[in-house]
Amino acid sequence: MKLAIAGFHEGLAGQVSSWVSLLSPSLELVCFLHPHDEEPLVSSSAKSNRANSRFVFPNAGFYRQFPLIFGKDWSLQLKALGVSHILPSIPDSVDRAELVKTALLNNFQLLTAIHPSSVILPGSQIAPGCIIEPNVYIGFDVDIGIACHLHAGCQVDHNSVLGDFVTLNPRAVVAGNSLIGSRSCINLAACVSNSVKLGENTTVAAGAIVLRSYTLPDLRLFGIPAVPR
Numbered sequence: 001m002k003l004a005i006a007g008f009h010e011g012l013a014g015q016v017s018s019w020v021s022l023l024s025p026s027l028e029l030v031c032f033l034h035p036h037d038e039e040p041l042v043s044s045s046a047k048s049n050r051a052n053s054r055f056v057f058p059n060a061g062f063y064r065q066f067p068l069i070f071g072k073d074w075s076l077q078l079k080a081l082g083v084s085h086i087l088p089s090i091p092d093s094v095d096r097a098e099l100v101k102t103a104l105l106n107n108f109q110l111l112t113a114i115h116p117s118s119v120i121l122p123g124s125q126i127a128p129g130c131i132i133e134p135n136v137y138i139g140f141d142v143d144i145g146i147a148c149h150l151h152a153g154c155q156v157d158h159n160s161v162l163g164d165f166v167t168l169n170p171r172a173v174v175a176g177n178s179l180i181g182s183r184s185c186i187n188l189a190a191c192v193s194n195s196v197k198l199g200e201n202t203t204v205a206a207g208a209i210v211l212r213s214y215t216l217p218d219l220r221l222f223g224i225p226a227v228p229r
Helices: 010-017 044-048 074-080 093-105
Strands: 002-006 028-034 066-070 085-088 220-222
Touching: 002 010, 002 093, 010 028, 028 074, 066 074, 085 093
Parallel strands: 002 028, 002 085, 028 066
Antiparallel strands: none
16 A cells, blocks of 8 residues: 655654554555645745754655655656555645545545544544544544644544544644534644634634634634634
8 A cells, every 4th residue: 555645844744754654564655745836945044944953855856765746747646656545744724625636536545644642532533634643632423524634632522523624733622512614723732612613714823712603714713712813
């Protein structure tokens, strides 16, 4: 089972590549994928702003010693390499949704990557293409949509629903019976209280606490208690 990881960002693609082989002895990482026409360009300022000198960027068509595939014909290139599965690690939810649409149209399967340290209680349903990082907690009867990213240490409590392409950043908490609209992002250590509903493409700022529902789309919520700005 040959795998391409879509994305080249250290915060997710790089980290996941370090443990994805643990999921199955038959899983082989073949390449990374940048589903755009041109090779990604990383500015010198972006490189110099990294605190850790070991931070890896794409270089000369490779990322972390694997080929980095790009171009309009990326699906044909992957098939030539024998790739059958794609793991969508692209941070931007709109780009991630477009990748998933194209991948499915070209008969690729979406891999779901769940780190062995995560806890998932019975009854929960996780759609294809999700990434569940270390020490994530998913409660009883939770529904998680397509290609969601649940970063290290976040929590989704019982009977909550995450729409497609949702991102929960590290230590974010979604309490029970809540609904997070598709393409939303709950940032670092933010909390969504019980029985709260958030509309599509909602962004909750780091450290914010959401105590009531905001069902309109495209809102940005800040503060304690969180309010739109």
